[in-house]
Amino acid sequence: MSEERKIYSLTQLNQSFEKHIWEQFSKRDFWITAELIKINVKSGHHYIELADSVNNNTTARSFATIWASTYRTIVDEIGLKEAQGILQAGNKVLINVKIEFHTIYGLKLKIRAIDPAYSYGEIERKRQEVIKRLKKEELFDLQKQLRLPTIIKRIALIGSPNTSGYRDFQNELLVNHDFNKFVIKEFPVRVQGDMAVNEIVAALQEANLYDVDVIVILRGGGSKMDLALFDDYEISKAICLSKIPVMTGIGHESDEVVSDLVARVTFITPTAVARHIHYAISSFKEIMRELHDKTIQISQQLLAEHREEFLHYNNYLSHYSRELIHYWRSSFQENEYEILQKSRTLLYKAKDDMASLSHRTSSQLQRMVQQEGSQLDRTFERIVDLTQQKLERESAVNLNQVLNSVELFSQQIIERERLIFRNQEELLGLLNPLKILSSGYTISTIDNEDVKDRDIEVGDEMSTLASNYLIKSKVISKKEIQEHKE
Numbered sequence: 001m002s003e004e005r006k007i008y009s010l011t012q013l014n015q016s017f018e019k020h021i022w023e024q025f026s027k028r029d030f031w032i033t034a035e036l037i038k039i040n041v042k043s044g045h046h047y048i049e050l051a052d053s054v055n056n057n058t059t060a061r062s063f064a065t066i067w068a069s070t071y072r073t074i075v076d077e078i079g080l081k082e083a084q085g086i087l088q089a090g091n092k093v094l095i096n097v098k099i100e101f102h103t104i105y106g107l108k109l110k111i112r113a114i115d116p117a118y119s120y121g122e123i124e125r126k127r128q129e130v131i132k133r134l135k136k137e138e139l140f141d142l143q144k145q146l147r148l149p150t151i152i153k154r155i156a157l158i159g160s161p162n163t164s165g166y167r168d169f170q171n172e173l174l175v176n177h178d179f180n181k182f183v184i185k186e187f188p189v190r191v192q193g194d195m196a197v198n199e200i201v202a203a204l205q206e207a208n209l210y211d212v213d214v215i216v217i218l219r220g221g222g223s224k225m226d227l228a229l230f231d232d233y234e235i236s237k238a239i240c241l242s243k244i245p246v247m248t249g250i251g252h253e254s255d256e257v258v259s260d261l262v263a264r265v266t267f268i269t270p271t272a273v274a275r276h277i278h279y280a281i282s283s284f285k286e287i288m289r290e291l292h293d294k295t296i297q298i299s300q301q302l303l304a305e306h307r308e309e310f311l312h313y314n315n316y317l318s319h320y321s322r323e324l325i326h327y328w329r330s331s332f333q334e335n336e337y338e339i340l341q342k343s344r345t346l347l348y349k350a351k352d353d354m355a356s357l358s359h360r361t362s363s364q365l366q367r368m369v370q371q372e373g374s375q376l377d378r379t380f381e382r383i384v385d386l387t388q389q390k391l392e393r394e395s396a397v398n399l400n401q402v403l404n405s406v407e408l409f410s411q412q413i414i415e416r417e418r419l420i421f422r423n424q425e426e427l428l429g430l431l432n433p434l435k436i437l438s439s440g441y442t443i444s445t446i447d448n449e450d451v452k453d454r455d456i457e458v459g460d461e462m463s464t465l466a467s468n469y470l471i472k473s474k475v476i477s478k479k480e481i482q483e484h485k486e
Contacts (some may be wrong), residue, residue: 014103021101029098029112030304036091037061042428046087050109064097072359076117085226086119089194095116127231130258134233139240143264146245149213150284152277156189156207156215156244165220165270169249172274178282185210191219197232204246212244217259218270219250230259239263249273249400438467 008016031472034050041047052059066074066087073085086093096113134140155173159166174180187203190196200217207215217239219227229235230250236258239246246266249272250257260266267273412429443465444451451462464471 010448011103014106018101018103021099021107025099029096031094031096031115032109033092033118034060034062036087036089036093039087039089044071046071046111047113048087062107062109064111066111070110070112074114076257078114081226082116083114085228086114086116086190091119091228092122123228123231126228127258130233130236131261134236134258134262136238139237142240142264143242143246143262146243146264148264151281152213153181154183154185154212155277156185156187156212157218158189158203158207158215158418159220160191160219160272161186161188163191163220164249165218165249168220169216169218169270169274172271176278178278180278182277185212189384192226192229196229198235201234201238204235204242207242214264215244215246216243216273217246217248217250217263218273220270230257232258236262237257247276249271268462332350349461356385397459442466 007068035050036048037051038049039046044128048064049061050064051061071083077332078086094117095111096115096116097111098110099107101107132141138331157166161167170184173182173184181420185207187207189199189203191200193324204215204217210451217230219230225302228251230248239259240262248266249268249270250260250266255265267272267276288318443466444462446454446456446460446462456462458475458477460475462473464473
């Protein structure tokens with residue numbers, strides 16, 4: 001016979017667990033490490049989901065609670081900002097818990113205390129890993145290689161507009177006596193929470209598309225856990241890869257976050273960033289003013305030092321110039337008289353030469369004209385004689401040729417006219433009405449008018465002429481025939 005089964009209800013089972021846990025664990029507490037997965041706050045109570053993992057594989061999961069009274073005690077011990085900073089999803093924490101079991105709600109951990117030192121140590125460990133990774137990827141020092149402009153006027157501003165640090169930066173930058181005509185392109189982002197990393201990275205990438213002098217990232221203080229956001233690898237990498245110098249004013253006085261380490265310039269507060277920017281302009285203006293004054297002073301000294309030397313050379317040049325002018329004036333006058341005399345002599349000589357040449361030329365031309373005239377007369381007489389002889393010879397020959405040509409031309413004309421006459425005679429024969437009628441055609445008329453040229457009425461007498469007959473007929477009916485059109 002089989003052993004009888006012992007059956008328990010779920011309530012009995014859970015009550016047994018509850019009793020066992022109470023007896024074994026009610027008087028004990030435990031320090032455990034875990035990662036915060038999800039946190040919900042309601043009426044001051046914190047409802048938390050915890051998890052643990054090995055090699056990124058989840059190995060345990062549980063639920064925990066911080067009652068409102070316990071949370072106030074924790075805040076008194078470590079501070080409000082620290083408590084808020086630690087109790088963020090994704091942080092690893094060292095917490096003191098008591099184990100409780102409820103028959104309806106199951107196993108829960110009641111958090112009694114938080115050790116911030118563990119979380120800070122975890123933050124430092126992650127920070128060192130990020131620094132090591134950036135150096136290995138040769139990104140860590142890229143910003144330091146960029147030139148920071150001496151004068152900064154165009155600014156890409158990344159931060160949360162609702163924070164006091166953001167407002168302090170703008171007040172310091174825009175309300176000062178040095179310079180306030182800045183152009184600010186704002187990129188509003190969250191600086192805490194799950195979306196903060198993606199928003200800041202996207203803002204850095206977008207800011208690089210604008211024509212700005214620097215990119216300024218602001219936070220404005222917070223707990224170590226709050227500032228741990230700026231130890232994130234993606235944010236730090238985006239700063240390193242920026243082609244525009246990045247300035248940070250995250251707002252802390254002790255340890256630097258990774259974003260500070262990789263940025264081109266870092267400052268303790270947002271106000272310090274703004275002050276540096278407008279102080280740089282003020283300093284530059286002052287330096288330029290000093291250089292301007294110094295330039296004028298040196299110029300005046302140099303002018304004074306060289307004034308005497310200039311006056312000496314001026315007097316010397318004036319005296320020497322007057323002597324040169326006097327010398328060259330005398331030389332020019334002497335040369336002018338000599339040139340004038342020589343020119344007159346040359347002109348007189350040239351005039352005599354031209355007169356003599358003109359006389360000789362005129363005589364030679366007269367002789368040449370007389371010689372050519374006689375030659376032309378002789379040539380003309382000879383041409384006349386030759387022409388008359390040639391005309392006499394050619395007249396006899398040409399007359400016979402002309403007669404022959406006239407006779408031949410006359411015969412051609414007569415033959416052509418005879419041919420035309422024959423063609424017309426044949427055409428008249430073809431057009432003879434009698435020949436047309438003999439071919440079978442007839443001519444019909446009414447009152448001596450061709451039937452084609454008048455309207456035909458019933459009763460009209462029509463005459464039809466054939467080749468051998470004249471036929472008389474009377475119209476008794478008529479029918480119109482439509483002309484066929486192709």
